[in-house]
Amino acid sequence: MLRVSELVNEDASLVSRRCWSDPGVYELEKRGVFGRSWLFLGHESQIRNPGDFVQAYMCETPVILARGEGGRVHASVNSCTHRGLPVCRADHGNTRRFVCPYHNWSYTVEGDLVTIPQESEVRNKPDKSRLGLKRVPRVESWRGLIFGCFDEAVEPLEQYLGDMRFYLDALLDRFPGGIEFMGAPHRWVLDANWKLPVENQLGDVNHGAFLHSAIIPREAQDTIEELGHSVVTRPGHGATFRLMPGDAPVDEVAWGLEGMGGIFGGAEVQDYLRDIQARARERVGDLRARMKGLTYGIYPNLSFLWSNTSFKVSHPRGPGKVEYWSWAVVPAEAPDPIKQILRTNYSSFFGPGGMLEQEDSEAWVQQFRGSNIDFADDRPYFYGLGLGEEGPHPELPGLVSVTANEFYARHFFARWRDDLQAVEGLS
Amino acid sequence: MSGQSLKVKPRQQRALERFYFHEARLLDNRQYQQWLELVDEDIRYIMPSRTNLMVDNRERGKEQMISVERELEGSESMGCPLREEGYVHLMVRVERAFKINAWSENPPARTRRIVGNIELMNRDGNQMQLLSNFHLYYARPGGGNFIYSGQRRDTLLLVAHDFRIRRREVIMDYANIDVPTLGLIL
Ligand code: FES
Numbered sequence A: 001m002l003r004v005s006e007l008v009n010e011d012a013s014l015v016s017r018r019c020w021s022d023p024g025v026y027e028l029e030k031r032g033v034f035g036r037s038w039l040f041l042g043h044e045s046q047i048r049n050p051g052d053f054v055q056a057y058m059c060e061t062p063v064i065l066a067r068g069e070g071g072r073v074h075a076s077v078n079s080c081t082h083r084g085l086p087v088c089r090a091d092h093g094n095t096r097r098f099v100c101p102y103h104n105w106s107y108t109v110e111g112d113l114v115t116i117p118q119e120s121e122v123r124n125k126p127d128k129s130r131l132g133l134k135r136v137p138r139v140e141s142w143r144g145l146i147f148g149c150f151d152e153a154v155e156p157l158e159q160y161l162g163d164m165r166f167y168l169d170a171l172l173d174r175f176p177g178g179i180e181f182m183g184a185p186h187r188w189v190l191d192a193n194w195k196l197p198v199e200n201q202l203g204d205v206n207h208g209a210f211l212h213s214a215i216i217p218r219e220a221q222d223t224i225e226e227l228g229h230s231v232v233t234r235p236g237h238g239a240t241f242r243l244m245p246g247d248a249p250v251d252e253v254a255w256g257l258e259g260m261g262g263i264f265g266g267a268e269v270q271d272y273l274r275d276i277q278a279r280a281r282e283r284v285g286d287l288r289a290r291m292k293g294l295t296y297g298i299y300p301n302l303s304f305l306w307s308n309t310s311f312k313v314s315h316p317r318g319p320g321k322v323e324y325w326s327w328a329v330v331p332a333e334a335p336d337p338i339k340q341i342l343r344t345n346y347s348s349f350f351g352p353g354g355m356l357e358q359e360d361s362e363a364w365v366q367q368f369r370g371s372n373i374d375f376a377d378d379r380p381y382f383y384g385l386g387l388g389e390e391g392p393h394p395e396l397p398g399l400v401s402v403t404a405n406e407f408y409a410r411h412f413f414a415r416w417r418d419d420l421q422a423v424e425g426l427s
Numbered sequence B: 001m002s003g004q005s006l007k008v009k010p011r012q013q014r015a016l017e018r019f020y021f022h023e024a025r026l027l028d029n030r031q032y033q034q035w036l037e038l039v040d041e042d043i044r045y046i047m048p049s050r051t052n053l054m055v056d057n058r059e060r061g062k063e064q065m066i067s068v069e070r071e072l073e074g075s076e077s078m079g080c081p082l083r084e085e086g087y088v089h090l091m092v093r094v095e096r097a098f099k100i101n102a103w104s105e106n107p108p109a110r111t112r113r114i115v116g117n118i119e120l121m122n123r124d125g126n127q128m129q130l131l132s133n134f135h136l137y138y139a140r141p142g143g144g145n146f147i148y149s150g151q152r153r154d155t156l157l158l159v160a161h162d163f164r165i166r167r168r169e170v171i172m173d174y175a176n177i178d179v180p181t182l183g184l185i186l
């Protein structure tokens, strides 16, 4: 049995191939990471009305996220208490009851068991109040982002997010009505480990000029190197962005204008985006109005892309399989035709049909293969670029460095190692 | 488009098949620049995403209850189609294919597609609405083998005795997307 201490070295500059491929490590991840962290479940815009629900996952555990009759948000494990079938088979919808197909036990959207059809034929009546769906014990939301946690004792969500809120607000609070998720997520199943998509969008903007050089012009990468900052607010949480000069023209700073929808969507969309930028300073302050984000990551498996506005969740399906979800995200107050154009900022380049992500997904699949070979365990992966070169910044919360510094990934793996060690040997 | 197709003369059907078979051959031969010449510059290329919905009790017994249409998040919807592209997108995709650093297709995937069930559904001046189905075999070196299955809903323009693709909507038959990319020209 592998020891966690052998997987990631002290300063996390060396990461074992087995972190990505070992079934035992994956079992530790389930308990140490996914069992104890806040996991993203959905956005309030997806479940506006009582009875609205969407499907979610917490690692491999299927979850129903629903708005209850009283308006509160509930998260229940989507598995019948009778024989374990999923009681909900739709991606999203609105309902009063979830009816299990096997013997028709039925549950409220809050997860309470209300009917056992066979009950009338037996003398001893089961206590239905104890047979509801398993509840996710902690559910909290911040700025419409809903998270759940299986660990009752977890710190409050806002504390968990910490200074990431500062960076998230650079976008979320730019829009008076916040953001909205459009439609059902695109669910892409890949033969890859869940952590590489996460790492990719936690701070790895350096592969852009190389892996994506068929699409991304070198000049775009030069701007990133010149104006780019990489930030870790707490191990596992990070952001990369360009900090534009105070006198940069609005068209170079404004969110949305550098995507395909912004570029080709016409004057109405462009004016709309300029107008948002014109009010950004009063909404989020001078510093954040100048921020032009790249990637964001929230431990363990939520990512957000700024220019190609998308939220993404990397759901593990074993060490070598991932179900990668992504949603287009738009300002909630935008008129419908503008939302329809802005969603192509996401879909043109990202998602299963996107021009850029077809290269990333192939890299992730090939990395898993490389992590699952024999006779190379004395060649762990090198994570040492820029070791120790990060530091505090006068204005930006967290540790800050250039984007080529891989400290975002070292911090991720240091936290990951600690999380696994916390459950290692227990069981 | 649930009604019967138009009655067409064999010669006309043959002309449509000739166009589609030629297109399929260009794509499988990776002659994408030639393919782009079959495309009208105002093309819309759409791939709706496909969702799993609850059965609506009120629709019980009606065709609508289990129709394909209700599963689609297309360009008119407020969901998110997988692709909504114009000529520029397709041009970039074609250019990419001929760069040495289009890594996921280097070496290129091997494809073979069968296009069939070609039906002319409507005709209005020089515009024609067509349906066709495809099965595509896709083998990516160092990857795996995959089957793509779907329907195409096209608008073709009749231009000087030839056809141009003015609109294409690709309805993919997936439950989960378990292929390496949906960025192919289908
Ligand atoms: S398994 Fe759900 S009712 Fe029997």
Ligand SMILES: [Fe+2]
Pocket (backbone or CB within 6 Å): A200, A207, A208, A211, A212, A356, A357, A360
């Ligand atoms: Fe990438």
